[in-house]
Structures are given as C-alpha cells and as structure tokens.
Amino acid sequence: MTFSFDALSPADFEDLSRDLLGRELGVRFEAFGPGRDGGVDGRHAAAGDTTILQAKHYRLSDFNALARTVQKERASIDALTPNRYLLTTSRPLTPPNKDQLATIIGPSLEGTCDIFGNDDINGLLRKYPDVQKSHVKLWLSGAGVLERVLHAATHNFTTLTRDDIKDKLSVYAENPSFKAGRDILESVHVLIVSGPPGVGKTTLAEMLSYAYLAEDWELVAIRSLDDAFAHIDDTKRQIFFFDDFLGRIALDARALSNQDSDLARFIGRVRRTSNARFILTTRAYIYEEARLQSEALSTRALDVASYVLDVGIYTRRIRARILYNHLIVAGVPEAHIQALVEQNAIKKIVDHDHYNPRIVQTLTNADRVEEIAPADYPAAFIAALDDPLSVWDTAFRTHIASRCRHLLFAMYVSAEHGAEIEDLEEVYNPLHQALCRRFSLSSGPKDFEESVRTLEGSFVTISNGQVSLINPSVRDYLAQYLTDSALLRAMAEGMATLRAARALYDHFKKVPEVSREDKAAFLISFIPLAANAVNEEPWKPIRGEPNRRRWIGMSYSSQIELLRGWWKTSKRQEFLDAALVVASSRDIWFSSWADGRLMPRLIASLRGAPKAERGKTTALVEALEERLIQILNFDLDLDDVHRIRTEVLPRKGHLAQRIGWSADSAAHRVIAELPSNLEHVDSESTLDDYTKLVDELGPAVGATPAEIARAKDAISSRANRLRAETPEEDALSLRGDSNIEIDWFTDEDLRNLFAPLLASEE
Structure with missing residues (x-):
C-alpha cells in the first residue's frame, strides 16, 4: 500500500516521522512543537552526540517551495550544530532533488540517504507495519482501505462517500480512547461509548468501525435491536454500530422494559461469538438515568458498566490538535487565525471548561467564518463555548x-x-x-x-x-x-x-406549563390524520429496487397503541374508531417480529383498564386477539414464539384463555417441526439459544421427550455442518495498548503548534 499522506496534518506527519525514523535508527526522538524558529521536530541526544529530525509536510506544494523553506532555515540548522541531521518530506523526491537539498542543508547532513521523501517513507512503512497500524488516520486513509469501507458502507443506512470519510479522518485527533476502545472490544466484544453531547462519541465509534472494516469485517449499522437480531450471522465477521441507542426510546420504566431484555440478550449473543463486535453510543446523562430504571442495564450478571468508555476527557494536547486540524481542513483564513493568536484566544479555547469538538467544528465551518470579521472571530468563538x-x-x-x-x-x-x-x-x-x-x-x-x-x-x-x-x-x-x-x-x-x-x-x-386540557385540544388537529392511519404502511419500496422495502415507521400495533393513548387523553371517539379500523383491516398483515411482542401487553392493558373504559374497547380487544392468534398460527421461528409467550405468561389474568393455549400450542408445534426448519439458521449462537429454549419450553408446552430429543439432535447436526463450513479465521491484528501516559503540553507547546499556520508554508 502506498500513501500520499493527504489525510495527515503537518503535526500528524511529524509524529509519523519521529516514530518511523526512531524505529529505523533504534532510538527514541524527543518531540518538540512545530515552531518556526527552532528547526527541531525531533531530537535524540546520547553520549554527547545529537541527532536532529525535521519534518516538512509539503503534500500540496512543489519542490521549489520546499527548497526555499529549507534555505531559510539553513542558519538555524548551522546554529544547532547537530552531529546528524535528518529531513523527511511527504513530497516525492528525485535524485537531483535530494542533491539540491543536500547542498542547501550543508555539512550537518551526512548524505542524501538522510533525506527521506515520499517513496522512502512508504518503504519504511512497509518495513515497519506496526508503525503504520499505530497511526490510525494514515492507515484508514489508504486507497484499499477506503474502498473496503465505502463498499461496506453502501449496504447500510449510514451510507458514506469517500469525501465523508476523508473529511472525518482529516479532522480526527488520535487519542488514547481509540486504543482503549479497541482493547475493550477485543476483550469483551461490546463497547458502550458514553459522554456529554458533542465530545466525539460518534466519531470514536466510526473510527473503530472503519478499523474493523479495513480488516474485512462487515459493518451493520442498526436503528433497533430488531435490526441487530435480523442481521447477525456467525459465519461472517460483523461489527454492529448502534448510535445513540438510548436516545431512540422514551426513558420511562415501561419503554425500557421493552428494550433492556433484548439488549441483554443481544450482548450475550455477541459475547459468545468470536465473529461479532458491538459498539453503542449514548449521552452520559441518558445512560445514567436509564441504569436507574433498567434491571438489565444495572445487573452484575450483564455488567454493562464495565464496557463503558467515557470519551469526555481529552488531554490538553488532544484538544489543541482537534482545533488545529479543523482550522487546517476548513481552510480558515490566516487573518482569522492571526486574530486568535494575537488575542490569546487559542489558549482560552483549548482550556475552556465547555470545550467541545462539536463547537470547534461549527466555528471553523467556512460558511460560519465568512460571516465573522477577523477581529471579531476570537470573541465569537469564546461566546459559542459559553453558550453553544x-x-x-x-x-x-x-x-x-x-x-x-x-x-x-x-x-x-x-x-x-x-x-x-x-x-x-x-x-x-x-x-x-x-x-x-x-x-x-x-x-x-x-x-x-x-x-x-x-x-x-x-x-x-x-x-x-x-x-x-x-x-x-x-x-x-x-x-x-x-x-x-x-x-x-x-x-x-x-x-x-x-x-x-x-x-x-x-x-x-x-x-412548560402545558395542562391536560392543552394536550387534549392539541390532539384534535390529528383527527383527520388518524382517519387515514390504516393507509400508513410501516414499509416503503427502496428507490431503484422495487422488490425490496425499507422500514420507515411504527408497526401496526404501535399505531393502535398511539391512537388509543390519544383517545384516552382527548376523549375523542375518532381516535378509538381509527384504532379499530387498523386492527380489523384485512388488507394489512401483522408480523411476529414487529407486532407480536407488543400485542399481549396492549391487549392486557385494555382488558385491565377501568370498567368504563373496557366497555368502549371491547371490539378493539377482540380484533387484537384475533390478530395475535393469527400470528401464532403462522410459521414462526423458535425465538419469535418464545418472545411472544414470554409476554403472554405474566399477563394471563388479563388475557383470554385461548391466547395462552395458542402460545403454548405454537411453541409445541415449532419444536416438533424444528428438524425440518433449521436450514435458514446460519449462527451457532442462535443454535445454542435454540437448544436452551427447547429444554426450557418443551416440557412446559407439552412436547414429548422424543420430540425434544429429535429437535436437539437436529440442532446439533446443523451446528456441526456450520462448523465444517466455516473456515478458521486468522488472528486479529486489532490490538491496542490502553495504558495512558501523562501528557505534558505547555503554553509554549501550544504556541509552537499553531505558529506554522501563520507562516503560509504550503
């Protein structure tokens, strides 16, 4: 793989140069800020000898610009009197180019072999692939990696373009969170990235996902846990990404009870297979509130807390790098940067109590900068941090x-x-x-x-x-x-x-101060919409693929639940009538995965309501019961019928007796027919779950010992065939050391980092 280094900022290129030349020479280079007057980007001193390294990232300039800059620094090089001087540049160099640079540099250079151009650096990267892997922005910006990421992304709702990925890589500041996150994923396979709004949770999750994609894993970006269960496949290496997973449900006990058991089940599934990883992001305050209300999120057996990685703590160096990268990539005019420096705003921004990468991104956006005069730019930046x-x-x-x-x-x-x-x-x-x-x-x-x-x-x-x-x-x-x-x-x-x-x-x-009467009056506007609810399908055709459909909204049972809630608040019969039309329509089909689990709860809630309400919902309850029995009489997977039956059992007192019988009968039928219905199952973890479910459900629903034995034998046989068909995977290279050293970054380091932005070097 050959790199152009386009994704690296000058500071990133200096880091790479120190690591590569240090590995080649077997020494450790001290890091120095990229100031204009020192001529030192790395130094190694031992036994009285000093080696100086200077890095020039001239990816967008011609050779003459590089030569002029080196000429300007000749005096600084001579003043340093190094025993050895090394120069790296991202520009390709010809032999005559190196000869010309050697003449300019003078006696501090031992020979042209100490001048490293683009081809030389790429050669060192091939020689030391571990250095390549440790520089995430470089590795992920490689043409081959980008193609794999793009190819994988086209099959997910997080469809990306090459420019999207390159832009994210360009402004990303490598930090210990990436290595720590990788280690957690490799250790327990699950990572919950939490933190305050805007600190970079999604960015970290995306970078980790890209890294797995580069290793030929499949990205599965999901909107719900139903999506996750529908796509997991033990025969593939898959990285699941669920962005803002708690932000998608209301934080009340009922809503969480519908989700947390599935979350626990899916996390357990991922932990049991070597071919799956699961990354979730959430805002810290939402996560903490959810843990207070959810047994599954707080149970020691699941121990989700051990997977949490709070990315809200950035060192001063990382904060500075994020700002630095955005200023470069966004092309903020030098006059605006000059104002930041002269008004000492860089330090105020980096050290601000409300420092936030999201605000940095917003205030360096080209359209935003155009609206602000250079002299007013520092004050606008600080004001945005004060009040985002x-x-x-x-x-x-x-x-x-x-x-x-x-x-x-x-x-x-x-x-x-x-x-x-x-x-x-x-x-x-x-x-x-x-x-x-x-x-x-x-x-x-x-x-x-x-x-x-x-x-x-x-x-x-x-x-x-x-x-x-x-x-x-x-x-x-x-x-x-x-x-x-x-x-x-x-x-x-x-x-x-x-x-x-x-x-x-x-x-x-x-x-604030909205009363129940206000809510009732507000809902009246939705009456015409409710009348058309039966025509609002949860699916739409995919553009250009008429035979495929995409999920866009609420299930039919969720529509009914919503309309019933609006009826209770507004007392308008039109909402209840609309719910009954949806429940009774023969033109729509209720599905086991979208509707099966909610319907027992909805029916029980209607039957357990006060007497006055029950008298008005009899027809709706009967229609829903018919729908649920229809689902149970249809072809079901074992986990589908288990999920429905799990909702039915604790509500038998508020459900018609025939629903309990139908649920047991469906479970018995599925177990008995399991030997002929396993070819579509391609996950060993799912088969492991099936074995446990057969043992659990079989005796409870009247399956005979022979039926149970045949089902388990069929599951075992299917698992053996899958193991024979699945090739052994190579050892993963995605490893990282999460040990974080103290990172000193002084005011002088800060000034030196930003000084070259005013030098118009490139």
Whole structure:
C-alpha cells in the first residue's frame, strides 16, 4: 500500500516521522512543537552526540517551495550544530532533488540517504507495519482501505462517500480512547461509548468501525435491536454500530422494559461469538438515568458498566490538535487565525471548561467564518463555548427564509438521525402549507427543493439521498426554539404522518406549563390524520429496487397503541374508531417480529383498564386477539414464539384463555417441526439459544421427550455442518495498548503548534 499522506496534518506527519525514523535508527526522538524558529521536530541526544529530525509536510506544494523553506532555515540548522541531521518530506523526491537539498542543508547532513521523501517513507512503512497500524488516520486513509469501507458502507443506512470519510479522518485527533476502545472490544466484544453531547462519541465509534472494516469485517449499522437480531450471522465477521441507542426510546420504566431484555440478550449473543463486535453510543446523562430504571442495564450478571468508555476527557494536547486540524481542513483564513493568536484566544479555547469538538467544528465551518470579521472571530468563538446553542440563533432567525425554517421544523419531527429526501418532502409540504396559511406567508411549488439547496452545507448535509442535520446541536437548538404553543399548534395542523405527529406531540408535552386540557385540544388537529392511519404502511419500496422495502415507521400495533393513548387523553371517539379500523383491516398483515411482542401487553392493558373504559374497547380487544392468534398460527421461528409467550405468561389474568393455549400450542408445534426448519439458521449462537429454549419450553408446552430429543439432535447436526463450513479465521491484528501516559503540553507547546499556520508554508 502506498500513501500520499493527504489525510495527515503537518503535526500528524511529524509524529509519523519521529516514530518511523526512531524505529529505523533504534532510538527514541524527543518531540518538540512545530515552531518556526527552532528547526527541531525531533531530537535524540546520547553520549554527547545529537541527532536532529525535521519534518516538512509539503503534500500540496512543489519542490521549489520546499527548497526555499529549507534555505531559510539553513542558519538555524548551522546554529544547532547537530552531529546528524535528518529531513523527511511527504513530497516525492528525485535524485537531483535530494542533491539540491543536500547542498542547501550543508555539512550537518551526512548524505542524501538522510533525506527521506515520499517513496522512502512508504518503504519504511512497509518495513515497519506496526508503525503504520499505530497511526490510525494514515492507515484508514489508504486507497484499499477506503474502498473496503465505502463498499461496506453502501449496504447500510449510514451510507458514506469517500469525501465523508476523508473529511472525518482529516479532522480526527488520535487519542488514547481509540486504543482503549479497541482493547475493550477485543476483550469483551461490546463497547458502550458514553459522554456529554458533542465530545466525539460518534466519531470514536466510526473510527473503530472503519478499523474493523479495513480488516474485512462487515459493518451493520442498526436503528433497533430488531435490526441487530435480523442481521447477525456467525459465519461472517460483523461489527454492529448502534448510535445513540438510548436516545431512540422514551426513558420511562415501561419503554425500557421493552428494550433492556433484548439488549441483554443481544450482548450475550455477541459475547459468545468470536465473529461479532458491538459498539453503542449514548449521552452520559441518558445512560445514567436509564441504569436507574433498567434491571438489565444495572445487573452484575450483564455488567454493562464495565464496557463503558467515557470519551469526555481529552488531554490538553488532544484538544489543541482537534482545533488545529479543523482550522487546517476548513481552510480558515490566516487573518482569522492571526486574530486568535494575537488575542490569546487559542489558549482560552483549548482550556475552556465547555470545550467541545462539536463547537470547534461549527466555528471553523467556512460558511460560519465568512460571516465573522477577523477581529471579531476570537470573541465569537469564546461566546459559542459559553453558550453553544447561540451559535445557531442569529443564522436561524435572520439569515434564512421562513420556508427554510419550516424545513428544519420538518427535520425535527421526521427523524432524529436523518431522513430520506422523499420522506422529508412528504412531511414538509403539508407542514409548510399549514404554517404559511396560519401566518399569512407566501409559498411556491419549488419551496422544498430551494430550501434543501439553501440549507445544504450550513444547517443540513445531503448524502446518497438522505438529509441530515449538519450538527446534533442544531436539533438541540430547535428543541429550545420550539416552545411557543401557538407555533406548535399551527404545526400540528400540518402533520402528514403518524410518526411526525407522535414526535411533535411528544415535544409539545415537554413545553412548560402545558395542562391536560392543552394536550387534549392539541390532539384534535390529528383527527383527520388518524382517519387515514390504516393507509400508513410501516414499509416503503427502496428507490431503484422495487422488490425490496425499507422500514420507515411504527408497526401496526404501535399505531393502535398511539391512537388509543390519544383517545384516552382527548376523549375523542375518532381516535378509538381509527384504532379499530387498523386492527380489523384485512388488507394489512401483522408480523411476529414487529407486532407480536407488543400485542399481549396492549391487549392486557385494555382488558385491565377501568370498567368504563373496557366497555368502549371491547371490539378493539377482540380484533387484537384475533390478530395475535393469527400470528401464532403462522410459521414462526423458535425465538419469535418464545418472545411472544414470554409476554403472554405474566399477563394471563388479563388475557383470554385461548391466547395462552395458542402460545403454548405454537411453541409445541415449532419444536416438533424444528428438524425440518433449521436450514435458514446460519449462527451457532442462535443454535445454542435454540437448544436452551427447547429444554426450557418443551416440557412446559407439552412436547414429548422424543420430540425434544429429535429437535436437539437436529440442532446439533446443523451446528456441526456450520462448523465444517466455516473456515478458521486468522488472528486479529486489532490490538491496542490502553495504558495512558501523562501528557505534558505547555503554553509554549501550544504556541509552537499553531505558529506554522501563520507562516503560509504550503
């Protein structure tokens, strides 16, 4: 593999040069800041002899620029009087180039063999592959690795472009969290990355995922634990990535009880197989609140806490590198950087109590910098750290048209982590029209298209047909902005889908001083939407692939639960009628994985409600019971029927007796038919689970000893065939030393790091 070093900043290139030349010479080079006046990027002193290393990262400049810079530093080189002088550059060098540089450098150079150009450095990287692996940005930026990452990413909802990956690599500051995270993943296979908003949890998770992708693992980016169970395959090496996993469910005991057992089960599954890794991210405060409410998240048997890696603690050097990388990659004008230096703002930013990579990214964005005069740039940067959400306020209120603000409102209620353009347009158009009518604003047929184009690069990003907020803090700002009840009621009149309406209502309930009467009045706007609920499918065709469909929303049982909740709050019969239409329609199909587990809870809740309520929901309960029995009579996997039966057993007192019988009968039938229904199972861990389930369920549901024995023999036989078909994997190279040394980084180091940015070297 040959590297151009494009992904490395000058400081990164110096680190690489010290490591490579140190390994080649068998010495350790001291690191020095890349200041303009010292001429030293590395030094080794022993027995009175001094070796000086200087690194020149001239990847974007011609040879003459390099020669001029070396000429300027000739006096500094002579003043240092080293016994040996070494020069590295990322530029390719010809023999005449080296001869010319040797003449410029003078007697401190032993020979042209001590001048290392691009080809020489690549040769050392091939000679010392462990050094290559230790420089993550370099390794992941290799052409072959990028191709593997891109190929894998195209099969996941986190579809990426080459530029996306290179941009992330360019601003990433290598830090001990990467090695620590790798060690945890290799040790226990599961890593929960927690920390405050904006500290880089997702970035760390992505870098770890890319590293596994580079080793030919398959990326499986998931939105739910159902996605995880649907895709895990022990015959493949898979890295599962679940971003903001607790942010996707309401933090109440009921919601968590629906999720934590599945989380425990999937974590157990991953831990038992050598071919799976699982990375999750979550905000620290959400995680701590969830642990207080969830048995599975706090149990010692699961011991999830031992997997947590808080990335919120960065050394001063790492903070400085993050700022430095963003200034370079974003191309912040030298006048703005000069102002940061002259006003001593670099130190204030790096040492700020609210230092946050997200704010650094935002305040170095080209569009943002253009709006700020150089002299005002330091104050704007500090103000953003003092109050992060203020970053978006002026731009939102004064720099964009109302149609663009409406698009951001549509983003807020569409999807937390991005939406397909067609799904966003479906939400935007009626919402935009409703707001324009209410507030007497003009509108046009091209408003959606023009709004997307206007906001791209400033408030949103667009990649492979998906629109996402450019920064999670935009969503935080919108949550703060959307507290006006009149505006929210106007938005309610323009909701196009139950998914969007649910998100808006959940937000409305959090507005201060909202009463029950306010909630009831708010829900009236959703009555027309409820009447059309039966036509709101959870799936949509995939663009260009008419035979495949993608999951976009709530299951039918979740729709019914939502409508029932709205009925209870508003007392409007229309919601209950709509729920009954969904439950009774013969044109829709309830599925075991999407609906099976919720339905026993929903039915039990309806039957256990106060008498006055039960009298109004009899038809709905009966329709749901018919649907659940229909699911149980259909072809099921053993784990499907187990999950449904697990929900049925503790609720038998509030369920019709026939549901309990149907659940037991389904489990018995699945066990009896298991020997002929195992060919689709390609996971040894799943087969291990099946063996335990047969032992657990068999006697309880009336399976005979012979049926149980045949089922277990079939499972064992299938497992043996899988083992014979699965090749032995080579030993993994993804290892890291998580020991973190004390990292001293003085004010002088800080000044030296940023000084070259004002030198216009490249």
